[in-house]
Amino acid sequence: MEVGQMQRQWVDYTKSLFLEGFLDSQFLQLQQLQDENNPDFVVEVVSLFFEDSERLLNDLTNSLDQQGIDYKKADAYVHQLKGSSSSIGAQRVKNCCIAFRNFCEQQNIDGCIRCLEQVKQEYCLVKNKLETLFGLERQIVAAGGSIPTMELSF
Amino acid sequence: MNPSGKGSMSTISTSSARKAGELVPDFPAGLRVLVVDDDPTCLMILEKMLCTCLYEVTKCNRAETALSLLREKKNGFDIVISDVHMPDMDGFKLLEHIGLEMDLPVIMMSADDGKNVVMKGVTHGACDYLIKPVRIEALKNIWQHVVRKRKNEWKDLEQSGSAEEGDRQQKQSADEADYSSSANEGSWKNSKKRRDEDEDAEERDDTSALKKPRVVWSVDLHQQFVAAVNQLGIDKAVPKKILELMNVPGLTRENVASHLQKYRLYLRRLSGVSQHQGSLNNSFISTQDATFGSISSLNGIDLQTLAAASQHPAQSLATLQAAGLGRSTAKAGVPMSIVDQRNLFSFENPRLRFGEGQQQHMNSNKTMNLLHGIPTTMEPKQLVNLHQSTQSLGSLNMRVSATTPQSSPLIMQMAQSQPRGQMLSESIASHVPRLPTAMAQPNVANSVLGRDGIADVSRGSVYNQIPQTSPMLSFPGNQTTEVPINSFPLGSTPGISNITPKSNFQDEVTSGMKGSGGFAPSYDIFNELHQQKSNDWELQNVGLAYDASQHVNPLQGNIDVSPSVLVHQGFPSTQQAGQNREANSIGKAMYSLGEGMDQTNLQNIGQNLNTLLVDNSVRVKTERVPDASSQSNLFPEHYGQEDLLSAFLKQQEGMGPAESEFDFDGYSLDNIPV
Numbered sequence: 001m002e003v004g005q006m007q008r009q010w011v012d013y014t015k016s017l018f019l020e021g022f023l024d025s026q027f028l029q030l031q032q033l034q035d036e037n038n039p040d041f042v043v044e045v046v047s048l049f050f051e052d053s054e055r056l057l058n059d060l061t062n063s064l065d066q067q068g069i070d071y072k073k074a075d076a077y078v079h080q081l082k083g084s085s086s087s088i089g090a091q092r093v094k095n096c097c098i099a100f101r102n103f104c105e106q107q108n109i110d111g112c113i114r115c116l117e118q119v120k121q122e123y124c125l126v127k128n129k130l131e132t133l134f135g136l137e138r139q140i141v142a143a144g145g146s147i148p149t150m151e152l153s154f
Numbered sequence: 155m156n157p158s159g160k161g162s163m164s165t166i167s168t169s170s171a172r173k174a175g176e177l178v179p180d181f182p183a184g185l186r187v188l189v190v191d192d193d194p195t196c197l198m199i200l201e202k203m204l205c206t207c208l209y210e211v212t213k214c215n216r217a218e219t220a221l222s223l224l225r226e227k228k229n230g231f232d233i234v235i236s237d238v239h240m241p242d243m244d245g246f247k248l249l250e251h252i253g254l255e256m257d258l259p260v261i262m263m264s265a266d267d268g269k270n271v272v273m274k275g276v277t278h279g280a281c282d283y284l285i286k287p288v289r290i291e292a293l294k295n296i297w298q299h300v301v302r303k304r305k306n307e308w309k310d311l312e313q314s315g316s317a318e319e320g321d322r323q324q325k326q327s328a329d330e331a332d333y334s335s336s337a338n339e340g341s342w343k344n345s346k347k348r349r350d351e352d353e354d355a356e357e358r359d360d361t362s363a364l365k366k367p368r369v370v371w372s373v374d375l376h377q378q379f380v381a382a383v384n385q386l387g388i389d390k391a392v393p394k395k396i397l398e399l400m401n402v403p404g405l406t407r408e409n410v411a412s413h414l415q416k417y418r419l420y421l422r423r424l425s426g427v428s429q430h431q432g433s434l435n436n437s438f439i440s441t442q443d444a445t446f447g448s449i450s451s452l453n454g455i456d457l458q459t460l461a462a463a464s465q466h467p468a469q470s471l472a473t474l475q476a477a478g479l480g481r482s483t484a485k486a487g488v489p490m491s492i493v494d495q496r497n498l499f500s501f502e503n504p505r506l507r508f509g510e511g512q513q514q515h516m517n518s519n520k521t522m523n524l525l526h527g528i529p530t531t532m533e534p535k536q537l538v539n540l541h542q543s544t545q546s547l548g549s550l551n552m553r554v555s556a557t558t559p560q561s562s563p564l565i566m567q568m569a570q571s572q573p574r575g576q577m578l579s580e581s582i583a584s585h586v587p588r589l590p591t592a593m594a595q596p597n598v599a600n601s602v603l604g605r606d607g608i609a610d611v612s613r614g615s616v617y618n619q620i621p622q623t624s625p626m627l628s629f630p631g632n633q634t635t636e637v638p639i640n641s642f643p644l645g646s647t648p649g650i651s652n653i654t655p656k657s658n659f660q661d662e663v664t665s666g667m668k669g670s671g672g673f674a675p676s677y678d679i680f681n682e683l684h685q686q687k688s689n690d691w692e693l694q695n696v697g698l699a700y701d702a703s704q705h706v707n708p709l710q711g712n713i714d715v716s717p718s719v720l721v722h723q724g725f726p727s728t729q730q731a732g733q734n735r736e737a738n739s740i741g742k743a744m745y746s747l748g749e750g751m752d753q754t755n756l757q758n759i760g761q762n763l764n765t766l767l768v769d770n771s772v773r774v775k776t777e778r779v780p781d782a783s784s785q786s787n788l789f790p791e792h793y794g795q796e797d798l799l800s801a802f803l804k805q806q807e808g809m810g811p812a813e814s815e816f817d818f819d820g821y822s823l824d825n826i827p828v
Contacts, residue, residue, distance in 0.1 A: 049195045
């Protein structure tokens, strides 16, 4: 596939991620921060997010898997996940966290477990999507092209 | 990144000596920021954003590390940004420490936008509160907090303008090496002077005849003072000896005496205060340490105490105030005195000395003017209440008066600061009962009381009964232990009224402060109060209108006062969940607009609107687009604005409201005078 085609594919794919709500404008902010001096900024930050989130999700799963659930602790984890997901623009994950926090507040175990599943699911989805996107980017760069700038004016 | 507003600053900044190694001719570039967050993702993003803003960034992921960094490198940072939720130390605790030890502006941030948390930020002295995800536009303007703080520290110097002061200024400027935030102090002097003169004009009305040069207690000067006191022993430290030990030319025994009073108060506070009061103290003290100014005495009364105290409490006040924006902005002359008084009273300051003659000031036209029309809106019943409350206050005042029978200057101060004070209301509440008997002036007091009476100092039980000279809201945040937020009957207080009747207010004020009309004045806390106190609201509205007009016009060029004042209005709206956050952002933005929008304001708006945009407000989007394109050059249209806009719209509609709390109806945006 030639570079131009790959670039168009990248653009379409990115657009779809926004359309489907996986990403929001915060992700654009990240892309804006990337420049020639930091060509891998977005990938780095997102990788950091993946690591951190996986740890959080594990901790969260453990915390809900107990006899006496510490909802405050669970809430703290969810809050953190909400913060980091919103920072990179992972909108659907963030939205799940919001619902999750409500259940934690209500100490609703069923609601929490459901949300946990949902959050994990959304996380996996967005992770796949982003990894696909980064794959495309690598291909473009390898083929000598440059990644188009995604510019949105709001 | 060069905010347009800094044009004047850059020229000024080059004219004065800077701290060694910290010279930044193109301020705010080079601003030394310390960012603390346990979330590595956020930390990395923030660091990158701050670097893009050309700031000098240091990041750390633990509060303890941050504190030791700050302690090691005294004066090594200009501003701190900290997350609220951290595993090793609560962000608010860190905030207190920093305020107490280093007196740096601190910005809190969190994904949590709940009213209580934001309120905590205010009461603990944060100069701003950012909601995550933080956008770069929000970070671009953080330098304003540094400037504002410096400005307030120099305010007194500018007002006096005497040769003596000039010498002192020079001496202090020369000692910049020890100043924590002195890098731009000298440079701000001139610019502040111009702006301050406008603000000072009002304050000087009653004091011009007795004006005395103010002393600004810089960090350096204060350290000398503390060293002298320690050398003498706190019990044996008398002003005369301290003065001799300090050996500062131009410093008078009187200056030292008033500073000593404050210092003693501070120490007393440190030893036996609750957490909440402690936080108040911190802000108070921090500002005090930075600038112990003295107000020219009135009628022989030593108002220096007041003034100085007011300087600092202003900060506390500011923090207490919902605005949560420029903490130091509250230092602007008048409001500070009120805050100061409040604080002094709260700490049972027996040192307040007010001349009885000051009562005259209470009855001054100024007070009356402020409340013109208000008394008429008061029902007789309320007047009666005021009278009654006056009496109760009187008895309360006895307590204070017994120790220091000086109330009038206080009142006067409060009266003076009413217009501004109103904005800053909040912590005064708890101190209202201690207002001096002078408050019991039926005529003037009524009008004054009318406003303040609403502020329920006594924990929500006395509604509109406690006369206060200042319309400061008795925001419980100040002493949360005593006044739980929910018991605020402050719904009717002028300060609180900022929140509730804001929509009314907005309609009344046509000076450009529109936009907040959309705020639904339906705060649960205030609902019942609202019904009872419709009169109060009228009072407040008038007061607000008065204040607003006072502030908006003359303060066009005064960025620091206006925003703080106006933001205060806007901030309370954030008390409610979700909607308020957005509304507040907009309110803030709009107020900024009202003031005389400069680029930075637009950016604020832009950011706020962006947030709204993302949160499913279609109307926001349409409003936002023109702003974005006009102000942001970061987003050249590449993809096709319409294209992506529609994509987002579809996304929003498809997804439905992302957060139930964002029940934003977008109205206020419609009024944005873009």
